[in-house]
Every structure is written in C-alpha cells, then in structure tokens.
Amino acid sequence: MKIFAIFGNPIKHSKSPIIHKLFANQLNIIQQYKKIYVPIDKFNNIINNFFKNGGYGANITIPFKKKAYNICDFLTDRGIKSGVVNTLKIIKNNKILGDNTDGIGLLKDLQKIKFIHKNSNILLLGAGGAAKGIIYSIINFGCKITIVNRTYKNSYNLLKFFNNKKNISIIKIEDIDNIINNKKINYDLIINATSSSIKGEVPKISSKIIHSNIFCYDLFYSINITPFLEWCLYHGAKKISDGIGMLIEQAAYSFFLWHGVMPNTELILKQFKKKYFF
Ligand SMILES: NC(=O)c1ccc[n+]([C@@H]2O[C@H](COP(=O)([O-])OP(=O)(O)OC[C@H]3O[C@@H](n4cnc5c(N)ncnc54)[C@H](OP(=O)(O)O)[C@@H]3O)[C@@H](O)[C@H]2O)c1
Structure with missing residues (x-):
C-alpha cells in the first residue's frame, strides 16, 4: 500500500486526507494518507524520514512550500516556474520530484x-x-495580473522573481484609489490570496476596486461566507466564490502525479460539500 501525507503547521484544519480518501474510493485505489504536524525548524528532518520509511508522496502546506522546493532533486516545469511546491513524489533512486x-x-x-x-x-x-x-x-493562460500587498517589498520581490514579465505589475495599496480614478481601470476579477480571512479580517484596501460586474474569489474557504467575500458583496459585487473548488482541483493534480489517473472532481466536490459542509 502506498503511503502519503500532508505536512504543515498548523495542520489540524486540513481537509486533504478527506479529499484524497474520496479520490481513492472513486478510483478503487488502496492507499494511506495522513496529516503530519511539523515544528517550524524540523521540516527537512521530518520529510526525509518520511521518505526513508517508505513514504511515496506528500502534500506541503503553510509555511513549508519554499523549503519543500529547496529539497527537490527534480522539478516539473510548473514547480520551476512557481519557485514553491505543494506536491512531492519519490521517483527512481529515491530522488524527490516536486510539482506545484x-x-x-x-x-x-x-x-x-x-x-x-x-x-x-x-x-x-x-x-x-x-x-x-x-x-x-x-499569466501563462493569457491574463494580466496586478499585485497589491500589505507589505510593498514582498510584492516587489515577487515581481523580481517573475523577471518583470510584461503581464505582471505591482501597485502600492495606498495608490489604488488614484489609479482607479485617474486611469479608469476596471479589474475583471479580484483574487484574495492573503491569509486575512483565517483571522476573520479583510485586507485594508479601497472599496473602489469593487463594481457590480467584478468576479471575487477568495482562496480561503469555510462553511460560512468568508469575511472578504462578505465585504465584496457589501460593496456591490454580485459574483463571488471561495476556494473549495481550487482545493479539490489542486488535490486532483497531485493525485494524478502520484497515480497517473485523474479523479472526477465535479462528483467529489458535490460529495465533499454534502458530507462536510452542510
Ligand atoms: N483553496 C486552496 O486550495 C488554497 C491553496 C493554498 C492557499 N490557500 C489559502 O491562501 C491563503 C494564503 O496562503 P499563503 O500560503 O500565501 O500564506 P502566506 O505565505 O503566509 O502569505 C500571507 C499573505 O497574506 C497577507 N496578509 C496576511 N494577513 C493579512 C491582513 N490582515 N491584511 C492584509 N494582508 C494580509 C501577507 O501580507 P504581508 O506580505 O504584508 O505579510 C501575505 O501576502 C490562506 O488563506 C490559505 O488557506 C488556499
């Protein structure tokens, strides 16, 4: 039986074991998938022991995705281009392959x-x-991205990592009002990739970014509407989604890397919501 685990800190909240169990049941695959809590300074030891003791694949979550990238012997193209990985797999000669x-x-x-x-x-x-x-x-899909972050330096470092590609730009959070007013920019989609919703907070940003046709997506997910999505609705947005769909889809691509078969994610999303969210 192949053994898998998700490594993170915190890890209690993770729904990955449930999702991978649903995938395995759907495709008649027998596997074990557990959660492993990792103290902040112990990632390399714990992950290396896991693979030495027969672990076949791993998911990596907050805050170890960069550390996981650093221990990989090989990377998929997505792993290289992202600079962080959330999926590991043991390949020939006990080498570690990383993917995002x-x-x-x-x-x-x-x-x-x-x-x-x-x-x-x-x-x-x-x-x-x-x-x-x-x-x-x-951006590979063709979209244009403007990054805005509480700490400007971190968005600047991100821009540098992506080599100032023409489809990426950054703005300061305090400039957003002026930019929208003067340049008459309308964004089509806002993606909240901050962790603010975890603490019940909303990023401090001008509500001028919201208009009635904008799509609002929060990577965070919960049984109740997330604070960010509630804020979007309050300011006039009509189309909102949290990150449950992403959670299932990213898990499916990890599953594919390990087993070579893709689960039917639409069915799993329905099962997951029915069993765990209602
Ligand atoms: N649905 C999924 O499948 C999925 C997958 C991955 C991640 N996620 C979610 O994505 C979120 C971010 O994860 P991460 O790994 O990127 O975390 P991270 O590396 O710790 O980054 C946190 C980001 O949030 C910003 N931030 C934190 N608190 C904030 C606040 N109160 N106001 C404004 N900005 C704030 C930080 O800004 P500074 O730079 O200023 O510190 C930083 O940009 C989490 O909610 C996580 O659960 C979901």
Missing part, C-alpha cells in the same frame, strides 16, 4: 465557474506562498 498544483488547480476552478477568460485583467491581493504558486498558471 496550486496554480493549475485555481485556473481549472476559475474556468469551471466561468470567472476567467484569456484577457482577464486581474487584481491579486497578497504576495505570499499561495500568490507565488498561482501567478505562473494565470
């Missing part, structure tokens, strides 16, 4: 719910690990 499935998972969900098209003008809130992991897939 967050970006493709988000893109797949945005396409399914029709929140994105090739020319979408996107405002991305946040410049942490999740933002870094999704940018490549989104």
